[in-house]
Amino acid sequence: MKSNDVLGLIFSNSCETTLTELTAHRTTASVPIGGKYRMIDFVLSNLANSNVNNVGIVAKSGFMSLMDHIGSGSAWDLSKKRSGVTILPPYAGVSFSNKIETLYQLRGYFEDADENYVLLTESNVISNVDFSELFYLHSVNDADITLLYKHMAVPEKSIPIVIKHNNVGKIEKVLIQPNIKGKENIYLGTLIMKKELFLNLINKAISENELNFNRLIQKWAAEYNVFAYECPSTCTVISSMNEYYKFNMRLMNGELRKELFKTDRPILTKVRDDAPCKYGLTSSVKNSLVSQGCFIEGEVENCVISKGVHIAKGAKVSNCIIMQDTEIGEDCNLNYLIIDKDVEIAPGKAMAGADSYPIHIEKKSVIN
Amino acid sequence: MIPKQKVVAMVLAGGQGSRLGVLTKKLAKPAVPFGGKYRIIDFPLSNCVNSGIEAVGILTQYQPLVLNEYIGNGQPWDLDGMHSGANCLSPYEALGRADWYSGTANAIYQNISYIDRYNPDYVLILSGDHIYKMDYNEMLEFHKENDASCTIASIDVPKEEASRFGILNTNEDGSIYEFDEKPKHPKSTNASMGIYIFSWDKLRKYLIDDANDPDSSNDFGKNVLPAMLNAGEKMFAYQFEGYWKDVGTIDSLWEANMDLLDPNVALDLNNIYSRNPMMPPHYIADGVSIQNSLIADGCNVNGDLEFSILFAGVTIGKGATINSSIIMPGAVIEDGAKVEFAIVAENSIIGKNAVVGANPSDVENRDDWGVTVIGDNIKIGDNVVVPPKAMIDKDMEV
Numbered sequence: 039m040k041s042n043d044v045l046g047l048i049f050s051n052s053c054e055t056t057l058t059e060l061t062a063h064r065t066t067a068s069v070p071i072g073g074k075y076r077m078i079d080f081v082l083s084n085l086a087n088s089n090v091n092n093v094g095i096v097a098k099s100g101f102m103s104l105m106d107h108i109g110s111g112s113a114w115d116l117s118k119k120r121s122g123v124t125i126l127p128p129y130a131g132v133s134f135s136n137k138i139e140t141l142y143q144l145r146g147y148f149e150d151a152d153e154n155y156v157l158l159t160e161s162n163v164i165s166n167v168d169f170s171e172l173f174y175l176h177s178v179n180d181a182d183i184t185l186l187y188k189h190m191a192v193p194e195k196s197i198p199i200v201i202k203h204n205n206v207g208k209i210e211k212v213l214i215q216p217n218i219k220g221k222e223n224i225y226l227g228t229l230i231m232k233k234e235l236f237l238n239l240i241n242k243a244i245s246e247n248e249l250n251f252n253r254l255i256q257k258w259a260a261e262y263n264v265f266a267y268e269c270p271s272t273c274t275v276i277s278s279m280n281e282y283y284k285f286n287m288r289l290m291n292g293e294l295r296k297e298l299f300k301t302d303r304p305i306l307t308k309v310r311d312d313a314p315c316k317y318g319l320t321s322s323v324k325n326s327l328v329s330q331g332c333f334i335e336g337e338v339e340n341c342v343i344s345k346g347v348h349i350a351k352g353a354k355v356s357n358c359i360i361m362q363d364t365e366i367g368e369d370c371n372l373n374y375l376i377i378d379k380d381v382e383i384a385p386g387k388a389m390a391g392a393d394s395y396p397i398h399i400e401k402k403s404v405i406n
Numbered sequence: 407m408i409p410k411q412k413v414v415a416m417v418l419a420g421g422q423g424s425r426l427g428v429l430t431k432k433l434a435k436p437a438v439p440f441g442g443k444y445r446i447i448d449f450p451l452s453n454c455v456n457s458g459i460e461a462v463g464i465l466t467q468y469q470p471l472v473l474n475e476y477i478g479n480g481q482p483w484d485l486d487g488m489h490s491g492a493n494c495l496s497p498y499e500a501l502g503r504a505d506w507y508s509g510t511a512n513a514i515y516q517n518i519s520y521i522d523r524y525n526p527d528y529v530l531i532l533s534g535d536h537i538y539k540m541d542y543n544e545m546l547e548f549h550k551e552n553d554a555s556c557t558i559a560s561i562d563v564p565k566e567e568a569s570r571f572g573i574l575n576t577n578e579d580g581s582i583y584e585f586d587e588k589p590k591h592p593k594s595t596n597a598s599m600g601i602y603i604f605s606w607d608k609l610r611k612y613l614i615d616d617a618n619d620p621d622s623s624n625d626f627g628k629n630v631l632p633a634m635l636n637a638g639e640k641m642f643a644y645q646f647e648g649y650w651k652d653v654g655t656i657d658s659l660w661e662a663n664m665d666l667l668d669p670n671v672a673l674d675l676n677n678i679y680s681r682n683p684m685m686p687p688h689y690i691a692d693g694v695s696i697q698n699s700l701i702a703d704g705c706n707v708n709g710d711l712e713f714s715i716l717f718a719g720v721t722i723g724k725g726a727t728i729n730s731s732i733i734m735p736g737a738v739i740e741d742g743a744k745v746e747f748a749i750v751a752e753n754s755i756i757g758k759n760a761v762v763g764a765n766p767s768d769v770e771n772r773d774d775w776g777v778t779v780i781g782d783n784i785k786i787g788d789n790v791v792v793p794p795k796a797m798i799d800k801d802m803e804v
Contacts, residue, residue, distance in 0.1 A: 073687035074703070112481075292689065292706065299686045309682040311482075313675035314442030314700040314715070323696055329687040330443070330703050343687070 041089035041170050042120075044230065045153035048081055049137070051098045052160035052227065053277045056195040059398040060282065060376075067095065067161035068103040069282070070361045070379070072289055073329045073342050076107050077276065078161045079307040080298075082123075086114040087303040088169035090157065091121035094147055098134040101127060113308045137251040141240045148233055156236050160227035164285060165273040166298050166305065172267050176230050179207065182262040183235075185255070186228035186269055191221050193275035199225035199252055203266040212259040214252045225255070226269060272297045283376060283396045286342045286359050290325055312345050320351050329362075336366070350385070357393070361401075375399055382406070408489045411461040411524040413546065414606075415454045416517070418510055419447060419534030420467030425655045428781030428799040429751055433472040435654070436534030439734045439752065441666050441675065442700040442715045445476060446653060448680045449539070450532045451483045451492065456677055457542040461490040461524050464534070465513040467497060467506060476681060483679045495520060509624030515613040521606065529609055531602040531626065537662045538599075538650035539673065545603055545644045555608040555639035556631070558582065559601035559646050571597035572627055574643045582641040585632060596643055599650055602626065608639060649673040656797075660749060660777045663715055663732050667698050683718035683735070691724075702735075709739065723758070729765065734782070747794065748778040756780070757788035764794040 050067035060069045067078035078095070085093055093116060097104055104125065111123030124147070128134040132143045148156060155176075157169065167186075176184040185201060192198045201223040202211040212225070231239075243254055258264055272294060274285045288294055299305055312331025317323070324339040331345040336353030344362040349355055352369040359376045366372065367385035374391035376398045377383075384406035391397035399405070423435025430438065436447035447464070454462050462485055466473055473494065480492030495517050497506050507513035514521075514531065521529060528549070530542055540559070549557040560574050568589070574596045575584040586592065612630050616622050622629045635641055649672050653659040665671040685704025690696065699711045704719035709726030716722070720733045723741035731745045736753040739745055743756045748763035756762055763778035776795030786792060787803035 075686075289686075290689070295686055295689070304684045305686070306684055309684075311677075311679050311682065313678070314702040314717075315688065317696045317699045317701065317711075319698050321696060323690040324694070325692045326690050327687040328690065328701070 041173055042091045043153050044090050044155040044157050044169075044173060045148065045151045045233065046085040046090045046093035046157050046159065048078060048085075048093065048095045048159050048161050049227075050078065050095050050101060050104055050161050052162040053196065053275075056278045057162075057276070057282065058279055059400065060279065060378075061100070063100055063401060064103040065097065065099075065101050065161070066276075068101075068107050069276075070344055071164070071276070071282070072286065073327050073344050074309075075305065075307050077164070078104070078107070079305055080164045080166070081159050081161055082114050082116075083304065083306045084165065084167050084169060085157070085159070086116055086306065088173075090169065091116070091118075092124075092151060092153060093122075094124045094126050094144070096134065096140060096144070097125050097127045098140075101125065107308050109308060114306050136249050138240060138243050138249050138254065142244050145237055145240070148237060151233070154233055155230055156233050157230045158228065162276045163226050163228070163273065164276060164298070165269055165271045166300055166303055167269050167271045167273075168303065171270070172228075172230060175207070175265070175267055179265045180263070181265040183229055183231040183258055183264045185209065185264065185266050186226045187223045187266050188226055188269045188273045189221050189223050190273065190275075192218050192224065193277035194281050196275065196277040197252065198222070199255065201225055201266050207265045207267065209259045209264045209266050212256045214256060223266065223268070224275070226273065226275065229255075279376070279396070279398065280394070283359065287340065287357070289327055289342060290340065310345060318351070336368075336370075344379075357396075359396075378403070408523050411459075411490060411526050413459050413528045413530055413542075413603075414461045414463065414521050414524050414526040415450075415459045415530040415532055415542075416463045416465060416514055416521070417447065417450050417532045417534045418465050418513060419473060420465050420470075420507055420513060421535070422468040423535065423654060426659065427656065427797045428779055429656075429659075429749070430469070431781060431799065432469055434466065434468050434470060434534075437473040437476055438653075438659070439717055440537065440653070440659070441663060442717055443683065443702045444675075444678060444680045446537065447473070447476075447534045448483075448678055449537050450534060451485065452678045453538075453540050453542060454530075454532075455484050455679070457540075459530065459542060460485070460487055461526075462492045463517060463520055464492060464494045465507065465517070466494050467513070470494065470496060478681075482681045490524070493520070509622075509629075510626045511613060511616050511622075511630045512624035514609075515617045515624070518610060518613065521610075526606050529604050529606045531604070533600045533652075535654055536599065536601075536650060536652055537673070538646075538648065539678070540601070540646060540648065540650075542601075542603075545601070545646075548642065548644045549603045549605075552580070552642045553640060554603075554642045555605050556634055556641045557603045557644050558631075558641065559599040560596040560643040561599050561646050561650050562595050563597040565592070565595055568592035568595050568597065572600075574598055576643045580642050580645070582635065582643055585627070585635065587627060596645070598627070599646060600627075600652075601646075602631075608634070656749070656777050656779055660732065660747075664713065664730065666700060666715070667713055685718055688716075709741075709743075717752075731763070740788070747775075748780065748792075750780045751782035751784075753782055754780050754784040754786070756786045757790060759788060760786050760790045760792070762786065762792045766794075769794055 050065040054061040110117040200213040315332040318335035326341045329345040335351040336349040339356040346363040350368040361379040364381040371388040378401040419436040423430040485492035573586040651662040688705035691708040702718040709722040717735040729746045742759040769775040781799040
């Protein structure tokens with residue numbers, strides 16, 4: 039199987055209910071993460087780096103920021119004659135509220151595609167994985183379906199699907215939300231199968247009124263030749279505000295950054311023409327990730343700072359995630375906050391969350 | 407047929423820039439990295455697109471590979487239009503001739519047909535090695551108001567430096583009556599910035615005349631401009647106010663970079679476009695001091711920085727100190743190394759506890775001091791001391 043015989047499909051609203059405020063006005067896919075990225079950059083770059091040339095992104099609601107971010111797809115080299123990104127919003131009164139119904143409504147998109155395989159993925163899995171290995175094993179195993187999983191702890195607030203497979207990787211059992219202690223083989227929401235089979239299975243599910251996707255996977259595992267493939271890369275599922283915060287903080291670890299941001303398989307994103315970050319004479323920065331276009335004059339410790347942020351003189355910012363173009367006034371004292379885009383905090387303000395409960399400050403808030 | 411362009415810009419980017427030594431060993435001067443994430447040519451290209459000029463020919467000759475690759479289809483500067491955009495123009499073979507560009511005027515002469523395709527009214531000639539921000543439209547309006555054949559941008563330079571420049575001696579209305587190339591006793595302080603607007607029909611004629619003159623060295627400053635003045639063409643000096651620097655020498659390149667760190671210098675980097683590095687944000691470790699510096703994406707900073715510029719993907723080891731230096735993309739400064747008043751070019755490695763360059767205040771005789779330059783892909787071994795003013799193009803070991 040050639041990689042470019044695979045059509046990629048990304049769901050942009052993965053775990054949106056448990057990401058609460060972060061997804062109030064945007065899709066999970068377009069949640070800013072890691073300073074200069076959006077959540078979807080990881081899976082989209084993985085697809086592009088694995089030579090998947092055509093990718094559809096299912097957009098359910100609040101997808102303006104997603105459309106703005108994806109643009110023509112050129113940032114991922116997906117805007118050529120023989121490649122492309124297509125945003126798939128609801129149409130003609132369809133709500134896209136159920137995954138199986140959504141896939142059924144999109145059958146025209148799949149039928150029109152030249153590719154013979156489909157790869158379904160979620161937008162909230164942070165990894166750097168070469169899918170060609172998955173494609174290869176899928177054909178070698180002569181599998182009907184191959185599921186991607188990771189041996190890991192259950193992502194917070196998620197409904198875990200646990201995979202039990204034999205020593206050659208054939209799935210013997212799929213359990214939905216079993217009682218788990220410690221690590222298990224957690225399904226990552228990525229699966230591949232032949233397009234023809236996929237369309238038949240979705241059609242069948244609709245006709246049998248089987249509208250629970252997790253149930254469906256369980257059923258497929260029992261009836262078909264379904265294999266499991268463990269994600270070889272480091273892998274984080276962003277399923278809650280807390281997981282989101284912890285992942286950003288974990289990026290301070292150089293080994294993790296090396297594993298995620300590989301030079302031969304770069305994580306690509308839409309880039310703004312920001313100047314390099316400027317540090318003033320009064321700045322003091324410790325253990326932080328800082329993006330281009332920032333101007334740092336104050337004290338920063340354990341922070342992930344996105345592009346275009348200004349931290350004024352005398353401000354003390356610790357353990358915060360700061361999204362783009364936020365302005366932090368002189369002598370502010372901020373701790374354990376997730377500060378969304380375009381926020382203005384007037385001089386002298388003091389605000390704090392807690393390590394176990396970082397507080398989110400809404401996009402475009404003015405705090406004075 | 408290609409739609410008409412009112413103005414076509416031609417950027418002279420073929421020079422070697424020999425005074426930049428090892429920095430231009432494998433690339434043309436306009437491709438030299440600048441300001442933490444740019445290359446010098448980003449400035450004229452961004453100025454063009456910010457002035458609404460959509461057709462830009464880039465004349466390349468010396469080591470064009472890096473420059474050609476960098477310009478690509480012109481997309482980072484919005485110069486990838488359907489019928490216009492950025493084009494790299496190298497010398498080529500034609501029926502009956504195959505010549506290198508023998509001078510600045512000859513480079514334009516050989517590309518008359520490129521310019522003619524756009525049927526322009528005006529041609530803007532730019533250098534690929536100047537750092538400045540300018541709205542060429544204002545200069546064009548000035549050119550039109552004066553009904554000039556040629557307008558030359560000029561900048562007021564300090565009297566003591568005037569003899570290093572081409573000086574424009576003008577009448578009260580700004581019309582030029584004399585060119586004075588590097589005069590010993592300058593009559594004025596109006597220095598030519600090497601930025602010219604010509605009415606295309608005029609320039610076209612003088613370029614052909616110049617090409618037919620076997621004694622000409624085919625240079626704008628030496629031949630074409632004096633010929634136009636002698637023939638009585640209307641030539642005006644357009645006074646530019648703002649930051650401008652020719653970065654043709656190591657000292658001026660270093661100074662222009664340092665100017666970016668000076669809050670009193672009026673040069674901001676807004677709307678300067680470039681190809682952007684695809685790297686994560688930079689990381690600053692615990693216990694590190696960073697003062698008045700610029701840092702691009704992808705850097706890993708574990709040592710102290712002062713008045714310095716780090717390009718994308720630079721690594722600074724633990725206990726290393728960098729002062730008043732420019733560290734170009736991908737370079738690695740290992741643990742304990744000390745880099746002062748230096749330029750370290752792309753992908754070079756400075757070994758552990760090595761010392762590169764020196765602070766002028768630590769040097770007894772000021773004549774012995776200068777900015778130290780390490781060429782690209784060089785390995786300076788552990789504990790090696792590289793003196794001030796040195797220019798290194800080979801690996802060094804103790």
